[in-house]
Amino acid sequence: MTAALRGLAGGLILLLGWEAAVRLFAIPPWILPAPSGILATTWTARAGLLPAAGMTLAEATGGYAIGAVLGILLAILLSQAAMLRRVLLPVVVIINSVPVAAYAPLALLWFGTGATSKVIMVAFIVGFTVFLNALDGLTRVDPAGIALLRSFGAGRLSILWRLRLPSALPAIAVGLRVSTVRAMIVAIVTEMLGSQLGLGWTIFEAVLQIDFLRVWAAILVASVMSLAFFGAITLLERRVVFWK
Amino acid sequence: MTEAAGLLDPHLTVGTAPAGREKLGLRGVSRHFGAVHALDRIDASIPEGAFVTLIGPSGCGKSTLFNILAGLLEPDPGGSVALDGMVVPPGGLLGRVAFMPQRDLLLPWRSVLDNAILAAEVQGQPKKEARALAREMARDFGLAGFEDHFPQQLSGGMRQRVALMRTFLFDRDVMLLDEPFGALDALTRSLMQRWLLDIWSRYRRTIVFITHDIDEAIFLADRVLVMGARPGRIRMDRAIDLPRPRAAALITAPEFTAIKRELLEVLEEESLKTFQAGQR
Numbered sequence: 001m002t003a004a005l006r007g008l009a010g011g012l013i014l015l016l017g018w019e020a021a022v023r024l025f026a027i028p029p030w031i032l033p034a035p036s037g038i039l040a041t042t043w044t045a046r047a048g049l050l051p052a053a054g055m056t057l058a059e060a061t062g063g064y065a066i067g068a069v070l071g072i073l074l075a076i077l078l079s080q081a082a083m084l085r086r087v088l089l090p091v092v093v094i095i096n097s098v099p100v101a102a103y104a105p106l107a108l109l110w111f112g113t114g115a116t117s118k119v120i121m122v123a124f125i126v127g128f129t130v131f132l133n134a135l136d137g138l139t140r141v142d143p144a145g146i147a148l149l150r151s152f153g154a155g156r157l158s159i160l161w162r163l164r165l166p167s168a169l170p171a172i173a174v175g176l177r178v179s180t181v182r183a184m185i186v187a188i189v190t191e192m193l194g195s196q197l198g199l200g201w202t203i204f205e206a207v208l209q210i211d212f213l214r215v216w217a218a219i220l221v222a223s224v225m226s227l228a229f230f231g232a233i234t235l236l237e238r239r240v241v242f243w244k
Numbered sequence: 245m246t247e248a249a250g251l252l253d254p255h256l257t258v259g260t261a262p263a264g265r266e267k268l269g270l271r272g273v274s275r276h277f278g279a280v281h282a283l284d285r286i287d288a289s290i291p292e293g294a295f296v297t298l299i300g301p302s303g304c305g306k307s308t309l310f311n312i313l314a315g316l317l318e319p320d321p322g323g324s325v326a327l328d329g330m331v332v333p334p335g336g337l338l339g340r341v342a343f344m345p346q347r348d349l350l351l352p353w354r355s356v357l358d359n360a361i362l363a364a365e366v367q368g369q370p371k372k373e374a375r376a377l378a379r380e381m382a383r384d385f386g387l388a389g390f391e392d393h394f395p396q397q398l399s400g401g402m403r404q405r406v407a408l409m410r411t412f413l414f415d416r417d418v419m420l421l422d423e424p425f426g427a428l429d430a431l432t433r434s435l436m437q438r439w440l441l442d443i444w445s446r447y448r449r450t451i452v453f454i455t456h457d458i459d460e461a462i463f464l465a466d467r468v469l470v471m472g473a474r475p476g477r478i479r480m481d482r483a484i485d486l487p488r489p490r491a492a493a494l495i496t497a498p499e500f501t502a503i504k505r506e507l508l509e510v511l512e513e514e515s516l517k518t519f520q521a522g523q524r
Contacts (some may be wrong), residue, residue: 008408145351147314147345148349150316151368152343152366153338153340153366154366163364167425243396
């Protein structure tokens with residue numbers, strides 16, 4: 001709680017400093033608008049920003065859910081097949097190390113400029129992140145613990161359920177946590193490259209119209225949403241992985 | 245410390261060990277790991293209900309032997325392990341002996357009670373039933389009032405008792421305990437030893453107990469097996485006929501020290517071999 005308060009205080013100081021600097025040095029708004037101006041524009045432009053934000057949030061969370069489930073399932077499957085894992089893992093790491101934005105035009109080409117391409121891009125990125133984290137957690141289990149369960153007569157499934165999965169939960173949670181921000185980034189970047197609705201599109205469009213206050217307003221909304229998403233998953237993590 | 249002291253029955257109820265039929269038999273058990281010869285033709289017969297301790301210099305293959313007895317490792321071809329007079333096929337010991345490894349290996353996401361019933365649960369016993377049994381047993385194990393705590397909230401001695409309770413709740417005739425008190429301070433350890441003897445007398449199991457502490461080996465046992473330097477083999481099989489119940493002061497008694505001297509001679513010789521092998 002005190003950490004949250006300190007963060008809030010820090011943010012407030014930053015905003016006040018920003019506001020003061022803009023006013024003091026008379027910085028033109030197309031270089032850097034004052035926070036008060038951004039807030040005012042966010043309010044006046046809310047009729048356009050709200051549906052855009054709703055779209056981006058739906059794409060990001062929808063893709064996130066799909067990617068998380070697929071990533072965890074795939075990790076569980078590969079954790080049980082050592083040979084296949086050794087063959088596939090290097091390929092996965094290579095695909096994952098290419099920057100996301102590089103794939104975005106392909107997704108638009110294949111799945112159109114609607115929400116589908118964004119959901120697929122987000123699911124792709126989140127899936128890889130969660131998959132790699134989960135697989136690491138599932139395969140890095142204390143061998144002594146496995147031996148103990150085997151001595152109790154436990155089979156593969158029993159060991160998976162009673163030991164591997166719970167041991168992997170902290171690693172899975174980390175993957176899920178860092179994925180929240182990535183999901184928002186990927187949704188917005190893909191929107192910028194081609195869409196009809198969404199915060200990314202709003203930013204792109206506003207830049208073309210040289211409406212920098214609206215750009216900043218969209219960035220503000222995206223940041224707040226991203227922060228809330230991250231916070232929600234972090235809270236969930238603390239509840240589920242209570243022993244860490 | 246005091247928590248463990250409260251557990252001790254002032255009138256220890258331990259009777260004499262029965263000289264029963266063979267529970268666990270080792271016949272010519274050897275084991276190689278590549279070029280390393282870990283165990284060399286081990287023969288031993290452990291009677292039903294006996295408390296047998298296994299002592300030897302570090303690296304003598306005690307843990308390898310235990311892993312074989314737990315069914316986690318197979319002996320080299322030619323050797324065999326017999327349970328109740330029947331030679332056990334490969335993997336056949338898994339799920340048939342209660343094994344307690346050196347570290348407590350409690351699962352941090354499970355409460356004390358749920359850790360204790362882990363083996364029973366794996367064996368398919370309904371959780372509710374197992375929990376009820378564990379709840380009753382918690383008092384004997386000095387865990388009353390801590391059933392719903394998590395392992396990370398407990399002291400080292402208590403964690404070890406949870407692990408022991410898990411081993412006892414895994415209702416098998418043979419228990420393998422690998423240095424269960426190795427990480428405890430001397431006083432707690434001494435209390436836990438007497439407590440274990442008390443529990444053993446109440447639940448009557450065959451116990452094989454690894455230790456590297458001579459006092460502990462003699463104090464607990466009906467029989468002490470001394471293992472030699474690598475390749476591990478049984479160098480001495482000494483019956484301990486000290487009367488039970490045994491009190492803490494026993495370790496200063498002349499009979500006790502006489503046995504200790506005898507064991508020390510063999511152990512020193514074996515430790516020296518390991519030491520010199522390391523210098524070569």
